[in-house]
Amino acid sequence: MKINYEYTFGLPRNIVWKYLMDKVVLRKAIPGCRTFVERSKGVYEAEVEISIGPLQDVFTLEIRIDHLKPPSxxxxxxxxKGNVGEINGTADMLLQELGSSTIVNCLAEAQVSGALALLGQRILESGAxxxxxxxxxxxxxxxxxxIYQTRKSGR
Structure with missing residues (x-):
């Protein structure tokens, strides 16, 4: 399964980069995240509750971030792995500055197995x-x- 996704932040690229690398922000931002632990620099283990179509399960994930070219x-x-299958994939995250905004392009490729694979391409892509x-x-x-809290407190 291949996914090409784009998101525009109304923020400068260096700020977006900083927060995409922040493990506290990552833990809060991953939908259904129950646990998120840094095992070593750039390597995380997470328990994530995933709900796609009729399937719901808790997956234990290993997430590794590398090939860093800050801030781009x-x-x-x-x-x-979860009870309904396995997932294995990569995502290239490209950050482009456009004025005072940042466009993030996510080019992802994933392989799924088990009951997950039975859902079909359209349902998986929509869920992703x-x-x-x-x-x-x-x-x-x-x-x-x-940023609001920092400005409010005068830091």
């Missing part, structure tokens, strides 16, 4: 795009909330 790109690797929408919207709220 990085690659994320993800593999995980909803997860990405939620993730990036939450990251943007976290950034704006932090």
């Amino acid at each position: 790109s990085y690659r994320m690797y993800m593999k995980g 795009k909803k997860i990405l929408d939620s993730f990036f919207q939450t990251v943007e709220k976290e950034i704006k909330g932090t």
